[in-house]
Structure formats: structure tokens, C-alpha cells
Amino acid sequence: MFKKILLILTLFTLLSCNVTKPVIVTKKATPTSSKKVVARSGKKTNVVKPTLKKSSTQEQAEEENEVIESTSVTYVGTDVIGKYISQYKDIAMSNMRIYGIPASIILAQGILESGAGRGDLCIRANNHFGIKCHEGWTGESVRHDDDSSQECFRKYDEPAESFNDHALFLTGRSRYSSLFNLAKEDYKGWARGLRRAGYATDPKYPDKLISYIERYNLGQYDALVMGRDYTPFEKQDTRIAALDSQNRSLYEVQKGDTLYSISKKYNLLVTDLKQINNLSANTISIGQKLIVK
Known part of the structure; x- marks a missing residue:
């Protein structure tokens, strides 16, 4: 009896070993997230970012551009400023004749x-002079960030209205009355007087105005109105300071000068001007002497 039981158990064990089981295959997931390329140096890990080399045309365009900052920061080229002058010089001269503002x-x-x-502000509201609404303004207006957030500025239907309102603004307020005692050709006095009277809060406001007047010879339009001869600003002073040991001409940097304006004056490329003076940046200072010839 014991032998029969042992035989049955043995047969059962053999049958159990022949039963097949399903095979489960597992794979490690491949990560899909992108990785940054890094360069390791010592204990620090520095992320290496791709750099795009600027073309010479792009570099020249940046050097010729300038930043105008008042009611907004605007990047423009000298050609844009030249077109602006050509477009509005006649109305400026007309307002000088009528209101006495240079x-x-x-x-x-x-x-x-x-x-x-x-x-x-100019694009949205034809406001060319940053004039705020002030008390008594009944015309249209826009909101614009300036000294404070979302201040009220006057809006005009066309630029001519802005130029006319600028003249009325200066002639109609007693705080600007002292300006009209100045000579019309005294643009420096007018520029400083505007700041003192509170037209702008920027302490560099007069210097900015003077710089534009001298760089773009805006005094010629005052001379036309007054019927006087005008000598272009560049010809009033050659500004050649001296000759160096190699007989190269040195130019002394004046207020309002930029590398671009100097390069145009002496028919040089900005890159050449920087190279011969060993300049690595576009920054120059008043009184600095630059090799120009």
C-alpha cells in the first residue's frame, strides 16, 4: 500500500514539471528627454550654449544704431533721424516764426x-513731444508708462497737431516765459532752460538735445528763419588735437560724439576706427584722443 502511494506521488511530480508557463519579457524604457551639452571644469559644471557669429553687416547695423530713451526706449539708425528731420523741418521753422521757439x-x-x-507713444497717439494730459486737457488720451505706471498722455489725430500743441504748451505756461528772453540761436540756453522749468526729469535732458542739434546741424533751420548765414557745426572746429609721433592725426572726443559719428566725419569704418585705436568696445569718453588719419 505504501509503495502504491509513493508511485502515485512520483507520477504527479513528473507531470507538474512538464507544464509550460508564459514568458514575461521586460525592457528598460529609453529616456526621451533632451539633454544640454555641458563642459566640466574642476568642481563646476558649465552649460555650453551655442553661439551665433554675427555677420559684418549685422555688426555695422548695430554700430550705426543708437538708443533714444525718453517716454520709451527706441532703437533707430541715423538714416531714420535724418528722414524725421526732413519730414518735420518745415513745420518746425513755421512754428519758430509764429511762436518764437527755435x-x-x-x-x-x-x-x-x-x-x-x-x-x-508717437505711433499710438501721434504724440511727438511726450506731453501729458495735465489739468484742463479735454482731448483724446492714451495710457503709457513713464515716471509712473499708466500715466495719461495726449493723443492727436495727426503729427501737425502735436507740433502745434507743443508750441501752445510752451507759450501758454509762465514757467517757460524766461526762455523767450534768450536769443533764438542760444540753443544751449533753451535746452538747459527747458530742464530747469520742469519739462523733463532726466538730468541729461539738455545734453541730449544739444547733442542732436550739433550732430545733425539743426541750427541751420534757425539761421534760415532769421535770414542768417550758417556754418555747419563740423566746420566750426576741426577738432584735430595734435599729431602723434607717427604724424597721425588725433581727434579729441567731444560731448555727443559716437564712434559712428566720428567714423563718418573722417570717412572711416567703425571697425577700422576701433582697430587702429585698439578699442574692444564702442564706449568712448569726452577728452579721449582717437587716431583718425
Whole structure:
């Protein structure tokens, strides 16, 4: 009896071993997230970012551009400023005849306050002089961030209205009355007087106006109105400071100068001007002497 039981158990065990089981195959998931390329140096890990080399055309365009900052920050080229002057010089001279405000000051303020016509406030509201609503303004208006957030600025249907309102704004407020005692050709006095009277809060406001007047010879329009001869600003002073040991001409940097304006004056490329003076950046300072010939 015991032998029969043992035989049955043995047969059962053999049958159990022959039963097949399903095979489960597992695979490690492949990560799909992208990785940054890094360069390891010592204990620090520095992320290496791809760099795009600028073309010479792009570099020249950046050097020729300038930043105009007043009611908004605007990047424009000198050609844009030149077109702005050509477009509005006649109305500036007309307002000088009627109201006694120098055309040079009108144009310089227009360039600065409107970003040479490209600033946000000028595009949205035809406001070329950054004039705020102030008490008593009943015309249209827009909101714009300036000294404070979302301040009220005047809106005009066309640029001519803005130029006319600028003239009325200066002649109609007693705080600007002292300006009209100045000589019409005294653009520096007018520029500083505007700041003192509170037209702008920027302490560099007069210097900016003076720079535009001198760089773009805006005084010629004052001379036209007054019937006087005008000598272009560049010809009033050659500004050649001296000759160096190699008989190369040195130019002394004046207020308002940029590498681009100097390069145009002496028919040089900005890159060449920087190279011969061992300049690594576009920054120059008043009184600095640059090799120009």
C-alpha cells in the first residue's frame, strides 16, 4: 500500500514539471528627454550654449544704431533721424516764426521724445513731444508708462497737431516765459532752460538735445528763419588735437560724439576706427584722443 502511494506521488511530480508557463519579457524604457551639452571644469559644471557669429553687416547695423530713451526706449539708425528731420523741418521753422521757439529745439525735442517718430507713444497717439494730459486737457488720451505706471498722455489725430500743441504748451505756461528772453540761436540756453522749468526729469535732458542739434546741424533751420548765414557745426572746429609721433592725426572726443559719428566725419569704418585705436568696445569718453588719419 505504501509503495502504491509513493508511485502515485512520483507520477504527479513528473507531470507538474512538464507544464509550460508564459514568458514575461521586460525592457528598460529609453529616456526621451533632451539633454544640454555641458563642459566640466574642476568642481563646476558649465552649460555650453551655442553661439551665433554675427555677420559684418549685422555688426555695422548695430554700430550705426543708437538708443533714444525718453517716454520709451527706441532703437533707430541715423538714416531714420535724418528722414524725421526732413519730414518735420518745415513745420518746425513755421512754428519758430509764429511762436518764437527755435526750430532746432523743436526738432531736437521731437527726435528725443518721439524716438524719431518710431516710439510707442508717437505711433499710438501721434504724440511727438511726450506731453501729458495735465489739468484742463479735454482731448483724446492714451495710457503709457513713464515716471509712473499708466500715466495719461495726449493723443492727436495727426503729427501737425502735436507740433502745434507743443508750441501752445510752451507759450501758454509762465514757467517757460524766461526762455523767450534768450536769443533764438542760444540753443544751449533753451535746452538747459527747458530742464530747469520742469519739462523733463532726466538730468541729461539738455545734453541730449544739444547733442542732436550739433550732430545733425539743426541750427541751420534757425539761421534760415532769421535770414542768417550758417556754418555747419563740423566746420566750426576741426577738432584735430595734435599729431602723434607717427604724424597721425588725433581727434579729441567731444560731448555727443559716437564712434559712428566720428567714423563718418573722417570717412572711416567703425571697425577700422576701433582697430587702429585698439578699442574692444564702442564706449568712448569726452577728452579721449582717437587716431583718425
